[in-house]
Amino acid sequence: MFRFGEGFGMGRGIAVLVAILAILPSTILAQAPAASTFYISDTETQFSLNIANDSSDVSIYFTSPAYSWVAVGFGENMKDSLMFVLYPSKDGKNVTISPRLATGHSEPGHENSIQLEALPGTGIIDDMFVVKAVCKNCRVWTDGFLDVKNAAHPMIFAFGPGNRLQSDSLDAPLRRHVRFGRFTMDMQAATGKSEVPGASQALAGVTFDGEMTRDHDRMNLAHAVLGCLALFVLWPLNVVCAGFLKKIGIHIGISVFILVFLIISYALGIATSGEFNRSKTFTSPHQILAFLSLLPIVLISILPFPRISSLHTLLPRLHTPLVSATLTLLILTGGLGLHLSSQSTPIIMAYTAIALGVFVFVVLLQTCIKRRGSAYARQNGTSARRLRGEEDDEEDLVMKAWKVGRGMDGTHGQSQSQQSFGSGQQGQQGHGRGNSGGNNLYGGGTMPGPQYMLNMHPGVPVHRW
Known part of the structure; x- marks a missing residue:
């Protein structure tokens, strides 16, 4: 049986519960730090930003796969942009956070004036870069500044190649990025009490079309x-x-x-x-x-x-x-x-x-x-x-040229010499018989006869007995 008192008590309980549920979201939102969050689901990359309203501090929460280097920068293009570049430390157990400035479409260099303080919880965890840090003077840099009143501040990001970079140096050499993109971030939504944002997988105060450009060197x-x-x-x-x-x-x-x-x-x-x-x-x-x-x-x-x-x-x-x-x-x-x-x-x-x-x-x-x-x-x-530089004797060259001009090769010349030498032998035999037979030629004995000389030197007169 329904009783009035009991029904009244139950009604009050429901009313209290509704009131608690109504207050709870505002309480949670009041406790959450002001932040704008950029997130890429393909690589599980998150970059969240908090801008202190009572100091010049800028707090960041940055996570990404620890396979090479990854960077996020303030600016529409690389030129005059302030970037935070992450890559593994030399031992591969921690993360190196390098604030850099780019003077053009080239590799950015380390900027000494930017002071970045890494907080507990920073490192490589489950093959992921995890950075919790506070930057003391990141609002103004050479030829650039962070516009905290801009509801659509231009931002850039990039991923390095697959080869692993490990260095403790803040100016370690970087290979050209393989992917890059752009987005905008609401700096007004990120302004509030100074506190490092937490992990999140939802875009907040960010406009991003989801496209990344593949780069080729x-x-x-x-x-x-x-x-x-x-x-x-x-x-x-x-x-x-x-x-x-x-x-x-x-x-x-x-x-x-x-x-x-x-x-x-x-x-x-x-x-x-x-x-x-x-x-x-x-x-x-x-x-x-x-x-x-x-x-x-x-x-x-x-x-x-x-x-x-x-x-x-x-x-x-x-x-x-x-x-x-x-x-x-x-x-x-x-x-x-x-x-x-x-x-x-x-x-x-x-x-x-x-x-x-x-x-x-x-x-x-x-x-x-x-x-x-x-x-x-x-x-x-x-x-x-x-x-090898050893020139033939000049006389040898002349004789070679002369033989080519006469159409004489080694075999033909040898045959003629043998024939001429035979003629000389015949003359020697005739001369030995008392110089009879009026056809005997000079050149008897062991030397070739005049016929050989005639062949070698045309035009030389040949004397007979």
């Missing part, structure tokens, strides 16, 4: 590919053509292609150098050795010209040593370039193996050509001895 890739094609494909092919083909034009043509590939590779390398802090000043071992390699390349290119090669007999003999020196310098330059670009160990080992194989192959070919002479030289009657 095509210029640097073309620089490496063209250089490798010139060294490991065209170079040994050119040596084979020079040693075993009789067409000197093919050798010259391939040499021109090698020179063109190297020129383009140098130009691309110079253009790429401006994108990275480690190469902007052109003082790295890779760049220094590359510039030193230009000297033998230029000498190889100009020495074959007749006006230059005829200046001294030693100049043509410099070709082979210069070719070997240039190949060695360029191979070493390529290896240092892989180190400069922070390539992975398997790529460096593969390059080393290919470089050693090509170098040994080219050296063996050049040794073989030096001993036997090139096909073009043998076709034109030039021996390996002359290729």
Whole structure:
């Protein structure tokens, strides 16, 4: 049976419960810090920002996969943007937080004026970067500032390549990003009591279309590919053509292609150098050795010209040593370039193996050509001895030219000599019989007769008895 008192008590309980439920959301919201949150579900990347309304502090909560480096920056483009770049520490157990500024569309450099204090809970947890930090002076920086009144402040983010970067240095070299994007963040919604935001998987005060742009470092890739094609494909092919083909034009043509590939590779390398802090000043071992390699390349290119090669007999003999020196310098330059670009160990080992194989192959070919002479030289009657710089005697050259003009080869000349020598023997026998038979010729005895002299020196009169 329903009783009034009981019904009244139950009504009061329901009313109290409704009141509590009504107050609870406002209480929770009052306790939650003011923050704007950016979140990417594909990578579970979160960047939350809190701007203190009673100080200049800026609190951040930043998480992302710890496979390489990841960055978030204040600005519409890289130029003049303040960025927070995260990458693993040297031991791989902690996270390095590097505040950086970009002066253009290039690798940002560490900014010493930005003071970032990491709080407890920062580190690598379950293969994820976790950063809880407070920045003391992040609102103003060189050529830029954080507009705390902007409800749609432009922001950028980027992800590095898959290879692992581990360093304690705040200015560690970064490889070019593979993905990047833009979003806007409401700074007014992020302003409130100073407190580090918590983990969240929901966008708050952020506009993001969900698109990430895939980036390609095509210029640097073309620089490496063209250089490798010139060294490991065209170079040994050119040596084979020079040693075993009789067409000197093919050798010259391939040499021109090698020179063109190297020129383009140098130009691309110079253009790429401006994108990275480690190469902007052109003082790295890779760049220094590359510039030193230009000297033998230029000498190889100009020495074959007749006006230059005829200046001294030693100049043509410099070709082979210069070719070997240039190949060695360029191979070493390529290896240092892989180190400069922070390539992975398997790529460096593969390059080393290919470089050693090509170098040994080219050296063996050049040794073989030096001993036997090139096909073009043998076709034109030039021996390996002359290729080494030992010129034939002038009289020998004259006799060779004279024999060619008379149509005499070694076999024919030997036959004529034997016949003439036989005539001399007949004359000797006639002379021994008392100089009878008026057809006897001078030249009896063991020397060839005048008929042989006639063959050798046309026009010389032959005297008879």
